Amino acid sequence: MPDTAPSIPRPPSSGTICVVGAGFMGCVIATLYAHHGHDVALCDMNTELLASFAERARPIAATFADDPAAVDAMLARVRTEPSLAEAVKGAFMVHEAVQEKLETKQALFAELDAFCPPEVVLATNTSSLLLSDIGAKVNGKQRILGLHYITPGHIIRSIEVIHADFTPASLVEWGRAFVESIDHVGVACGERPGFLINKIQFAMLTEIYRLMDEGIASRDDIDAAVRLSIGPRLALWGPLLTEDLIVSKATALAVTDSLYHQTGDENYKGRKALRDLVEAGHMGAITGRGWYEYDAPYAEIVLERDRQLTDLLEWLRERDPVGRLAPR
Template sequence: MTDTTAETGPPPGGRICIVGAGFMGCVIATMYAHHGYEAVLCDLRSDLLDSFAERARPIAATFSDDAATVDAILGRVTTTTELPEAVEGAFMVHEAVQEALEAKQAVFETLDTLCPPEVVLATNTSSLLLSDIAARVTHRARVLGIHYITPAHIIRAVEIIHDETTPPELVAWGRAFAESIDHVGVATPERPGFLINKIQFAMLTEIYRLVDEGIASRDDIDAAVRLSIGPRLALWGPLLTEDLIVPKSTALAVTYSLYRQTGDENFKGRDALRALVDAGDQGAMTGKGWYTFDAPNAEVVEERDRQLTDLLDWLRDRDAVTRLKVR
């Protein structure tokens, strides 16, 4: 990636090639087209390309209920089976082929020879290491992970994955690109699970254990999360929630209590939390925790309770679980 590319950022309306016309490739191409980019979808399977418009129409319809607007979005996506043609003039190529290392390595090796060094080569991998995918790439400084969370056109967080060879300018470029499509880029170094799955499966593996041991039922587990943890996390995320809900000294005490009861090292009080306690930074009640609060605690608590009440009332009125027709 050249300094010029890093300085100018993603060009508005520029050309992006998406390699792989499966489920994620279809979503990504439609999303890029909606945000004004010229999207070129490439796949060796002509049947996937032929069915693109049919598969993409419901995705485009989430952006607008106007048929003409939907048609315009789909019209900004062209399809081809020829990779050299697809990458011509693109400022970024986004790979979305099957989650198999050899397949991705082969694509990146080919892209490295087809694309000038200033073209960003991105992967949507959900589990493979960036350094492994780019093992046969010569121009490593232009390789980046841009990993969307399903449904990608609705979920706004996108992981910007980097490794030790990724220049900071490219990470910043990735964040800027995410912003250009109304997403929020969260940077994470390559590691098993990256950031989102690392957090998500830490919770899920504990839930699986609870089910295996018969400690709680399916319905009770989902209700516990949906009506307590879930709304707070949706509003504020885990660290701001802690600032708003519990003093840091209490949070630290709970971690040590769980450690003593279970012997699980994961529950042992962590350095970052201990540092906040030692500094007297208890969260909203002292004006500083993970975050710094500009308003008095009483005002913060009043606003906290208003937001949470509004969200819970909205969820109750929606009756989301019933509408899914599950049993």
């Protein structure tokens, strides 16, 4: 990433943000920004969407406040504006959430480039398109940043901070700081198909679709296998910390190599990053170092690991979320 950038001040704790696109995601994003004290100009050519914003946003706002007056005050910070030129005035950031069509986003960003001063950040909520393609017609590409929310965006705290080759490192840090200011967590990743979260998510789902096609396991058994084994561990610790806490790197490498030799599928082949750890003797928490480093004795780590997992599984058992949500 380049080291220089247009003069972009740190994200303000309050200010004006323009959200372009009043559909589902635009509605969520605008409400979230209003909740965190920003004035929002919500722009869309579809005046019916603008007119229905408050009705659609009220349940979202209600997740932040029980008091109807507080909800009203939150929604009052969002003004609807059909004119893009008017909506962007005074904004420190424009966040695009329009249709996931390249030509639509390209045309919009070309307009934003013309309307907005150089210090205004131009963010996109794209879930699949590359920043370099979206900004193909933009002169000031250095201010384009991906801020991709994961549905439901007002609840899921992780936001992808996506950067291209032309994105300055300072803008990535700006994005992280902004995301932190709205009580979310920014995960930075370079542009590539699927970015970070969908790349991981669909690697798992693609394998699950294959298991379903082959009749290896039923729908219910697949869901139970994930939610009662992989799911809770990932929710607590993520995949790499889970591996450190649960299994030796040597075992992890042996399993991946075994799957590769049985299937011939290159996706199962042990990767360099894992092999390097094994060759260096960094087997995980058991040796004091794996993907992470550990100061506490291994026995203490295991006790705390098991307490956290037991607490979460008991919490899930008591609430029976599957029984409440899943259709027959």
